Amino acid sequence: MKKTNKQIVAFDIRDYSEMRCPMHGLVSLLTGPWTTYILWMIRLNGTLRFGQIKKQMPTISAKVLTERLRMLEDAGIVTRHQEASIPPKVSYSFTQRGHELEALLDQINALATQWSADSGDGFNFTCDPKRM
DSSP, rough: OOEEETTOOOOOOGGGGGOHHHHHHHHHHHHHHHHHHHHHHHHHSSEEEEEHHHOOOTTTTTTHHHHHHHHHHTTSSEEEEEEESSSOOOEEOHHHHHTTTTTHHHHHHHHHHHHHHHTOOSOOOOOOGGGG
């Protein structure tokens, strides 16, 4: 959600689509670099600090992770919590809108796990950051 003059401007998923199409907007938002995996990690773990997310994604730069998290915050999917401490403790969790994505993320994970098992290589790996 974007704030202007202390008023909340209504979020419109079509803002993420050049065609102003809700479906295209949502797909564009969710399929940005690293975005879906960031959402998956929050889905599995709940509230996570920036460093915890970065540790699970060693090849992502801090700059890109910050950009993705800010975009998700602007879209009203995650919320940023900052504690006034030195160093500052910043954590991210789902908003109500983020929680609405949980079933979709679970379905994508189930399909990915099935396709991995169907590969026939005998190696069944579940991408669960809690096990990494």
